[in-house]
Amino acid sequence: MNMKVQNPLAKLPGMFDFLREVKVETKRVNWPTREKTIKDTLIVIGFAVVVAVFLSMLDYIFGYILKTIL
Numbered sequence: 426m427n428m429k430v431q432n433p434l435a436k437l438p439g440m441f442d443f444l445r446e447v448k449v450e451t452k453r454v455n456w457p458t459r460e461k462t463i464k465d466t467l468i469v470i471g472f473a474v475v476v477a478v479f480l481s482m483l484d485y486i487f488g489y490i491l492k493t494i495l
Contacts, residue, residue, distance in 0.1 A: 457465070
Protein backbone atom coordinates (compact mmCIF):
# COMPACT_ATOMS: atom_id res chain seq x y z
CA MET A 426 0.00 0.00 0.00
CA ASN A 427 1.51 3.18 -1.16
CA MET A 428 -0.81 5.84 0.23
CA LYS A 429 0.19 9.44 -0.11
CA VAL A 430 -0.85 11.72 2.72
CA GLN A 431 -1.92 15.10 1.39
CA ASN A 432 -1.48 18.25 3.35
CA PRO A 433 -4.94 19.87 3.69
CA LEU A 434 -3.32 23.29 4.03
CA ALA A 435 -1.71 22.97 0.60
CA LYS A 436 -4.98 24.06 -1.04
CA LEU A 437 -5.32 27.24 1.03
CA PRO A 438 -3.38 29.58 -1.29
CA GLY A 439 -5.67 28.64 -4.18
CA MET A 440 -8.73 29.21 -2.03
CA PHE A 441 -7.51 32.67 -1.00
CA ASP A 442 -6.92 33.55 -4.67
CA PHE A 443 -10.44 32.40 -5.48
CA LEU A 444 -11.97 34.50 -2.68
CA ARG A 445 -9.96 37.53 -3.80
CA GLU A 446 -11.31 37.11 -7.35
CA VAL A 447 -14.86 36.74 -6.03
CA LYS A 448 -14.49 40.06 -4.20
CA VAL A 449 -13.30 41.77 -7.39
CA GLU A 450 -16.15 40.29 -9.44
CA THR A 451 -18.84 41.34 -6.95
CA LYS A 452 -17.70 44.94 -7.38
CA ARG A 453 -18.28 44.63 -11.14
CA VAL A 454 -21.85 43.33 -10.77
CA ASN A 455 -24.59 45.69 -11.92
CA TRP A 456 -26.86 45.45 -8.86
CA PRO A 457 -30.55 46.33 -9.36
CA THR A 458 -32.04 49.35 -7.65
CA ARG A 459 -34.25 48.97 -4.60
CA GLU A 460 -37.31 49.96 -6.62
CA LYS A 461 -36.62 47.37 -9.33
CA THR A 462 -36.07 44.67 -6.71
CA ILE A 463 -39.38 45.51 -5.01
CA LYS A 464 -41.21 45.61 -8.37
CA ASP A 465 -39.80 42.25 -9.48
CA THR A 466 -40.58 40.69 -6.09
CA LEU A 467 -44.20 41.85 -6.29
CA ILE A 468 -44.48 40.40 -9.81
CA VAL A 469 -43.20 37.03 -8.59
CA ILE A 470 -45.57 37.04 -5.59
CA GLY A 471 -48.50 38.01 -7.84
CA PHE A 472 -47.68 35.26 -10.31
CA ALA A 473 -47.40 32.72 -7.48
CA VAL A 474 -50.83 33.77 -6.16
CA VAL A 475 -52.38 33.44 -9.64
CA VAL A 476 -50.88 29.97 -10.11
CA ALA A 477 -52.02 28.91 -6.62
CA VAL A 478 -55.59 30.05 -7.32
CA PHE A 479 -55.58 28.31 -10.71
CA LEU A 480 -54.33 25.03 -9.25
CA SER A 481 -56.82 25.26 -6.37
CA MET A 482 -59.66 25.69 -8.86
CA LEU A 483 -58.48 22.67 -10.85
CA ASP A 484 -58.23 20.64 -7.65
CA TYR A 485 -61.76 21.63 -6.64
CA ILE A 486 -63.19 20.87 -10.10
CA PHE A 487 -61.51 17.46 -10.40
CA GLY A 488 -62.49 16.61 -6.81
CA TYR A 489 -66.09 17.50 -7.54
CA ILE A 490 -66.07 15.40 -10.73
CA LEU A 491 -64.61 12.41 -8.85
CA LYS A 492 -67.17 12.71 -6.06
CA THR A 493 -70.03 12.75 -8.59
CA ILE A 494 -68.68 9.75 -10.47
CA LEU A 495 -67.92 7.68 -7.39
